[in-house]
Amino acid sequence: MIKQSKDELIEEIKHLISVDGSAVDINPNYLEYFEYDELSDIKDQLLNRKLDQNEIAKEYLDEIYEKCGVLS
Numbered sequence: 001m002i003k004q005s006k007d008e009l010i011e012e013i014k015h016l017i018s019v020d021g022s023a024v025d026i027n028p029n030y031l032e033y034f035e036y037d038e039l040s041d042i043k044d045q046l047l048n049r050k051l052d053q054n055e056i057a058k059e060y061l062d063e064i065y066e067k068c069g070v071l072s
Helices: 006-017 026-031 036-071
Strands: none
Touching: 006 036, 026 036
């Protein structure tokens, strides 16, 4: 696996933090204080949260679909 640069990690974190994929203003100087391993952990946590949110949304939509199917 190819190791990302610190700048690439920071950019990916900014994207994961944004709700709709739009730009997020994060003071880059603040992110520079983190070590590479810390940034990698932050990225992993954000990815896991996003996956969890997607699963919750999927379950919710499935439930609505089932209820609407029963009412039809």
